[in-house]
Amino acid sequence: MTKSVFLGALTVAGIAAGGAYAGTLDDVQARGKLNCGVTTGLVGFAAPDANGEWEGFDVGVCRAVAAAVLGDANAVEFVPTTGKTRFTALASGEIDMLARNTTWTFSRDVDLKFEFVGVNYYDGQGFMVPTELGVTSAKDLDGATVCIQTGTTTELNLADFFRANSISYEPVPIETNAEAQQQYLAGACDVYTTDASGLAATRATFEAPGDHVLLPEIISKEPLGPLVRHGDNEWGDVVRWTLNALITAEELGVTSANIAEMAAGSNNPEINRLLGTEGSLGEMLGLDAEWGKRALEAGGNYAELFERNIGENTPIALSRGLNAQWTDGGLLYSPPFR
């Protein structure tokens, strides 16, 4: 009995230890570390390497925010979250921001009371089939067996798509991406459907990737982006404009290679404002003038993050597609730094 009493005592002590609750920005600065929620592992987006260092596209956003706020891209505590724990972790304050390839939807934004600060990857649901089936369009999939992760938006999108095209399918419910890969390769289903980035990453791991094709149809919108809690707009601004800084830097041609040179002053005033040599944008955010410069030094601009983690030279080999700058026909469009 005394043992359980001891544990109970720890509980109460833990509750008592919770102190005053200031703004997230102050909390992060006081703590000296950013608690950033990531996935427990998704190829290209977040994964621990053999040394326990986290790497990936979402991880890059976390590091940029940490660099902007704390001046150290390594001052991040990566908190792995699952699909089930991610939202409570953010709502309860266990993490300061969530960068976990989370789709921006109405209900998550409004009902769950989160604030999506932007989109760092425009994804959409696609289909993968073996080449030997000879299918060239998702509309040819009448009567196909489809491997589908249960309890996700992809399941609902799939039902909508097949109903809209009045064709039939037989779902093979599976729990995780890993299971789906095995089932698909074993021939338990003709088609595997999930986010297109996930399909590309999955196909890259096959022994013969050329034997499988991704169909051209993308049947849903999955804008993935970092999010913060409702009600702390100062902190939301910091994360939003750090993300925008990465995107704007690409548009303006500021890279980690030329940033030192650019920071010495350039004749483009927007670059100067971004890097803090002109204006007082940092001060408005509650940070110092060089926040944008540090965010970019952490992992480079958006393009550099993209190319290093999921771009065409990586095993995942995603093309920019929708994620190109608006000037290149994509959807990336950051509001001006003014």
Add this chain to the structure above:
Amino acid sequence: MSDISFVRTEMLPEKEPPASTVGFIGWAKANLFSSVLNSVLTILSIVLVLFVLSGVLPWAFQSVWNASSLTECREILKATYGEHHEGACWAVINDRWVQLVFGFYPPYPIDPTMYLGNPPEGAWPAYFRPIATFVLILAAVAPVLFDKLPRKMLIITAIFPFAMPWLMWGGTVWFPVAAALGFAIGYFAFKYLADIVGELAGLIIAVVLPVIWWLFLMGPFADLMQSIIALDIPVVESRKFGGFTVSIFIGVVAIVGSLPIGIVLALGRQSDLLIVKALCVGFIEFIRGVPLITLLFVASTLLNIFLPPGTEFDIILRVLIMVTLFASAYMAEVIRGGLAALPRGQYEGADSLGLNYWQAQRLIIMPQALKISIPGIVSNFIGIFKDTTLVSIIAILDPLGLTNGIRADAAWNGIYWELFAFIAIVFFVFCFSMSRYSMYLERKLKTSH
């Protein structure tokens, strides 16, 4: 008398039994081919075993141990064993076994940014603390398991519950010392006050005083002592725990904690005191009526919502509490089974000797009841140790959770069986040892011969 009768004057030497009834042939004839049906079944079984082995063995042994990615593995396999050979890529274990064992625990907590390589100045050897914890577990458990070992080793067992969290989490040494002092306070309060104020009042005081100590005085005391004599080791956050370290940590705490709590609950359930009985029955039935995974979700998400925002209530600690409570409810029922199996005469015998309740429990009831319950208790231990893998659902990176993280590395994406096989083998070693020990204990304690 004719002299034609023959009387043997010496014994004939024993003849060898027929070759078909001894040795391997005899054994096989008796056990494998005793009838037509059995012969057919035997042959079918042998064919099946050979078939499985012919698939598994080449996969397991014609494999690659040194490669930096799955693609490289496949190339090496092709080059070595030909186009169509499917072999294991154990290189992933070779690359990640340190992570699978220790999770993200820093090798040198004195400088958490350092990974393996040159140790920083004045650091303990790599992973000294988790390894020391593991050795300490073995040293603490050994005298309990084997009564031939010197009884002095029980001192380690007594220190262990306080030393283990300190080694793993770090911080000041005065905190576990202060926690241990609470037990000392309770003990002395009971010893000296029970005679003065009566046994029941003494017992209540012996519970209340330590609680007051732990709640209000322990923290300041530890801080004070720390400021006088600073004895501390670098703090390691729970988030860094992972791999088998976290499985063993949770498993050991649950096992060590559940036995005493389970005994208390089982006794409480049989108690004549109404409130005690109601509390124990309610607790046991509630915990047993709820799946462990639900309790883990309560620990990881619901508590977060109830607690004030910004409260840092360690996730591993929350899980430890939940798993221990879960295990103790089951333990209580196993022990109650042992108590129920004890003949009524044992209780009456204890009463007739004039023993009071605690003496009777300690000297007569519990030793027999626990002996009866050994198989149940150990299978509970094994179950709870394996259940620790459920924590991967709430994003604690135990070995199973880490497989996902490892697969998320582009180099190892697409690898499954090797990781699961490795984890299964390690779990098997632990669980099989526990099961063997329980059989040894049963044989040793057997008194019915």
